[in-house]
Amino acid sequence: MATTGTAATAGTVTTGHAWERTDTGYTGVVADAEWAREIRRLADERDAVLLAHNYQLPEIQDVADHTGDSLALSRIAAASTASTIVFCGVHFMAETAKILGPGKTVLIPDERAGCSLADSITAEQLREWKAGFDDPVVVSYVNTTAEVKAETDICCTSSNAVDVVRSVPADRDVLFCPDQFLGAHVQRETGRENLHVWAGECHVHAGINGPELAERAAANPDADLFIHPECGCATSALYLAGEGTVPEDRVKILSTGQMLDAARETGASSVLVATEVGMLHQLRTAAPEIDFRAVNDRASCRYMKMITPAALLRCLSEGADEVHVPLDVAERAKASVERMIAIGTSGGGE
Template structure:
C-alpha cells in the first residue's frame, strides 16, 4: 500500500511540475510501467522523434536513453531537453564511433550512409539518412538502386532490411543490441510450440529475426501468424488482431502497454529475461528531480547538430 501511495504522490507532483514548466514528457515503450503511465507521448523512437519535432513545450523530459534525448535536442535547439539519468546509455549506439564510420566511408567513397536512430549525434552527423525499425525498409527503398549503402550499426536490422529489399549493394556494420541479441531462435520456437494458437511478434533487432524469416520460409514457423514489427507496430497490430495470445520477441517493457490496451488478450515474452538495464534507469523520482532541479540538460554542439539534423529530418519525413 505504501508503495502505491508513493507512486501516486510522485505522479501527482510530476504532473504539477510539468504544468508549471510547460513541459512535455516523452517515454519509450521499454520504460518502467509507472513511468509509461505519466508520459504525454509514449511510443517507439520514430513516434517520439516526431513528437519532439512538433511540440511547443518549453521543456522536454525524455524518458528513454541518451541518443533519444540528443535527437530531441537536435530538433529543438531553443528548448530545454532533460534526461533524468545520464547513465541511461545504449549498447547498440556504443557499437560504432564517428571515427569508425569515417574510416568505413573512406573504404566506400560515394556510398549512402543509413544510420539507425540508435547512434550518437556524432555518428548521425556523418550519415545521410537516419531510420528506425518502423521505417528502415522504406528509407532504403527511397535510395536509388545503383547507390551503394552503408547500413549501421545493427546487424540484425540490417540483415532484415537487406532480405526484404533485396539490395545487393548494401554493407552492414556488425553491431548489436545486447538485449535483443539475447533472444534466440530456439527460445522462440519453444515458446511458439507451447502456445500453438499465438501470433508471434518479433522486433527486427532481435538475434532471431533473420533466422525466423528463414524458418517461416521453411514452414517451421507459421507464416500467417509471424509478424516482424517495430514496437509501435507491435502495439498497433495487437490492438487490431483477432488473436487472443501473442508471443512477443522484444524487450519486456512493452508488455505493460500491450496488456493495458488489450484487456482479455494474453502476451507471453519470448525471453522473460530480455530486460534493458539502461531503459530501467529512469524512475518516477528521477523524473520529478529532472523537472524540479533541471537534471540533466542534454545539449549537442551546434556544428554537429546542424549536420545531424538533415539525416534526422529525412527519417521523420519517410514512412
Template structure:
C-alpha cells in the same frame, strides 16, 4: 563484427515515491515548468503511465520536433534525448539520468564511420536512429526499424549503401529489398541479440496458436523465417514489427495469445492497447538495464531541479538535423524503434 564492452549497470531499485501522489506531483511540476514528458516503450510501467506521450523513437522524435512546451523531459536513453535536442535546439531537453546509454549506439563511433565512408566513396550512409549525435552528423539519412526498408528503397538501386550499426535490422532490410550492394555494420543491441532462435522455437512450440511479434533488432528474426519455411510455424503468425507497429497490430488483432520478442517493457503498452490478449515475452529476462535507470525519483528530481540537461554541439547538431528530418519525412507514419 564489432565487439562492445557493456559496462555493468545496477538494477533500478523499487521506488518508494511511485504511486498516485508521485504521479500528481510530477504532472503538476511539468505544468509549472512548461514541460512535456516523453517516455519510450521500454521504460518502467509507472514512467510510461505518467508520461504525456509514450511510444517508439520515431513517434517521440516527431513529438519532440513539434511540441509547444519549452522543456522536454525525455525518459529513455541518451541518444533519444540527443535526437530531441537536435530537432528542437531552442528547447531545454532533460534526461532524468545522463548515464542511461545504449550498447547499440556505442557499437559505431564517428571515427569508425568516417573510416568506413573513406573506404566506400560514393556510398549513401543510412544510420539507425540508435546512434550518437556525432554519428548522425556523418550520416546522409537516419531510419528507424519501421521505415528502414522505405528509407533504403528511396535510394537508387544502383547506389551502394552503408547501413549501420545494427546487423540484424540491416540483414532484414537487405533480405526484403534483395539488394546485394548494402553493406551492414556488425553492431547489435545486447538485449535484442540475446533473444535467440532456440527460445523463439521453444515458446512457439509451447503455444501453437499464438502470434509472434518480433522486433527486427532481435537475433531470432531470421530464425522466425526458418521456422515458417520448415512448417514449424504458420507464416501468417509471424509479424516482424517495430515497437510502434506492435501496438497498432495489437489493437487490430483477433488473437487470444501473442508471444513478443523485444525488450520486456513493451508488454505494458501492448496490454494497455489490447487488454483481452495474453501477451508474453519470448525471453522474460530481456530487460535493458539502461532503460530501467530512469526511475520515478529521478523523474521527480529532474523536474524539481531541472538537472541533467542534454547539450549537443551546435555545429554537430546542424549537420545531424538534416539526416534526422529526412528520416521523419520518409515512409511509415506510425511506428519507429
C-alpha cells in the same frame, strides 16, 4: 524547492520523498499516488512535457504525457509548445529531441542512461568505414549518437529502413549501421548486393535467440509471434514460417509502433513478443483481452530502467540532467533525420 545532499548524491522534495544516487541509478522513491501528483505539479511548474519510451517502467509510462517510440516522441517534442522536454528514455533519444527542437530545454532523468547499440559505432569509426568506399550512401538507424547522425546521409527506423534503402540509386554502395540484425532484415527484403552492414547489436535484442523462440512457439502453437527486427531470433522466426512449423500469417516482423497496431487488429488470443519487456505494458493496455507474453522475460534494458521514479522526481525538481548538442553537429544531424521523415512510414519508429 529541492535540497540536495553532498555532491548531489541525495535529496528531498517538499512532499518528503527522498532520493539517493547509486552506481546503477537513483533510488529511494516509491511511485505512489502522492509521487504521481508531485510529478505532474512539478511538470506544470516547469512548463514541461513528459515523454516516455515504450521500454520504460510501467509507472513512468503511466505518468507521462505521451508514450511511444523514440522518433514519434521526438516529433511530438519538436511540435510541443512546452519550453521543456523531459525525455524518459536513453541518451540518444533525448539528443534527437534536441536536434529537432534546438530552442527547447531537453532533460533526461539520468544522463548515464546510454545504449549498447548506439555505442557500437562512433563517428570516427563511421568516417573510416566510409573512406574505404567510392561515394557511398550512409544509412544509419535512428538508434545512434548525434555525432553519427551528423556523418549520415539518411537515418531510418525499423519501420522505414527497407523504403530508405530502396530509395538509394541501385549503383550506389549503401553502408548500413549500426544494427546487424536490422541490416540482415533489410538485405532479405531488398536483395541488394551492395548493401554493407556494420556488425553492431542491441545487447537486449541480440539475447532473444532462435532456440528460445522455437521452444516458446512449440509450447504455444496458436499464438501470433511479434518479432522486432533488432532481435537475434528474427531469422529463426522466418525459418519457422518457411518450414511450416508456425503458420506464415502468424509471424510478424514489426517495429514497436507497428506492434501496437497489430495488437489491435490480431484475431489471436495470445501473442509471443520478442522485444524489450517494457513493451508488454503498452500492448496489454492497447488490447487487454489478449494474453501477451515475452519470448524472453529477462530481456530488460538496464539503461532504460535507470529512469526510475526517483530519477524523474530529481529531474523535475532540479532541472537535471540537461542534454546539449553542438550546433554544427545538430544542423548536420537534423538533415539526415529530416530525409528519413520524408521517406516511407517513419512514425512507427524503432
